[in-house]
Amino acid sequence: MGVAGTGKTTVGRLLAEALGLPYAEGDAFHPAANVAKMSAGTPLDDAxxxxxxxAIGEWMRNRAAPHGGVVAASCLKRSYRDRLRSAAPDAVFVHLTGDRPLVEKRMADRRGHFMPPSLLASQFAVLEPLGADERGIAVDVSGTPEEITERALAALRPPRHQS
Structure with a gap:
């Protein structure tokens, strides 16, 4: 999860590969009307x-079960994450975080994506970071995709107990 430009797709694919889990691109679940709206520079609303x-929750419930899966999706508000948790109660969220200048630069450098950089401000405005009672981790997006993925994997691994 995270705002546009944080590397959800790239890191999500790398995480899925490292964990041996299926991967789904959240953007692929958007209906054409949503893509057209965002392409025109209009933020989506809750409706x-x-x-x-x-649709993402259905994938999580049916295709990722019983071993899990990785889905790259913004999930900016807690209510969105709650909706996904209603479909997949054991979901763990990886919040990719970064400062706005870094994310803006990454968005400006990418090509062929329907999400214009002009919508980034609206994403930061509605972002609700993970609550203390939500299952998940926050991972800084500075560095390479491989470094980000390694930080996420390290945070997701259960701590080893010394005997």
Missing amino acids: DRWPWLD
Whole structure:
């Protein structure tokens, strides 16, 4: 999870590969109307997002079970994460975090994505970081995708007990 430009797709694929789990790109679940709206520079509202989140939740419930899976999706609000948790109660969120200048630069450098950099401000405005009672971790996105993935894997691994 995270705002656009944090590397959700790249890191998500790397995490799925490292964990031996199926991967799904959250953007692929958007209906055409959502993509057209964002391409035109208009932020989605909650009514636009509910069917999208339900489609992701269905994938999480059916295709990723019983071993899990990795989905790259913004999930900026707690209510969105709650919606996904209603479909997949054991979901663990990896919040990719970064300062705005870094994320803006990454968005400016990428090509062929429907999400324009002009919508980044709206994403930061609605972002609700993980609550203390939510299962998940925050991972800084500075560095290479491989370094980010390693930090995420390290944080996801259960601590080893010394005997």
